[in-house]
Amino acid sequence: MANIREIYQLGSPVIRSMAAKVEDVHSTQIQTLIDDMIVTCKDSKGVGIAAPQVNCSLAIVIIASEPSERYPSAPQMEPTALINPKIISHSPKMLKDWEGCLSLPGIRAQVPRYSEIEVAYTDRDGNKHHVIYSDFVARVFQHEYDHLIGKVFIDRVESTYDIVMEKEYQRILAQ
Template sequence: MTRLQVMELGHPVLRRVAKPITEARRTSLQPLMDQLIQTAQQANGVGIAAPQVGISERLFIVASRPTPRYPHAPVMEPTVMINPQIVSHSAERVKDWEGCLSVPGVRGLVPRYQAIAVEYTDRYGQHQHQELTDFVARIFQHELDHLNGILFIDRVESTQDLISEQDYQERIVGASWSTEK
């Protein structure tokens, strides 16, 4: 299976609102779902949205696991989410670092809801409802933004909250690793 090409900052598809998927079980979606999972894994991503590979449809993958980009991420099975939405959220918002396969080399300190209730259709056409918190809630919100033409750099409160990937790895990840040893 081939890894899909990830569209980068500046590509117009990343700024479009994606179209709803009317038939979640259509056969052409199944290979795309598998390719999205593989693309995220090969790129050390913890999520990926269809618009990131040039397909303007409301579909993304949440696939949290420790990677070189997110060494402290919790482990979960990759989850396909079709026509996802947030149905409720906590009042509390938490700022944390995010990166994006479509914005290589940059990290931003982004405020997100700490807890969310979500609904979506899974890859088998079944309606799902879940409560998500912390890092997995952050991934969901980040990927949902992709479906609405929003990038994480649009969510930072100040340009002071943007750093290079190299600085992030050295100062943030390196510091957190050294305090745990």
């Protein structure tokens, strides 16, 4: 059975570390980690999570887009594990939109991200995939991928004036 794991926050060295490549996708350790990441993400009402956020410095991200109160326009998607993901190419265009992060609770920011991104990854069964993500899912992927290289969303803002606290973000949304 999958277990909810503790989410590590900014300030923990693991959040600023480069994640290591996964060598054996089929190992029990990796399969259990993926199951635990999926339930941890769901429990926190997140749309994605990266292994470093649960203190495992390995190149695994989960994308779990679904419409919610926080992200009403998000597409419905089965939680998907992307192992050793690589960015192949991206659109020239970037779009700015709001992001939050389970490792930086209480903070929101408008972050520029590529509107379309081409990604190669290995799935949890060891199969290789090549996909193109756009809009919201492209944003989630870029946010989670950053966790694998020790970056967080506030590193990507154009200006610190684009950072707000959750309470004020809610006020902005309600306008």
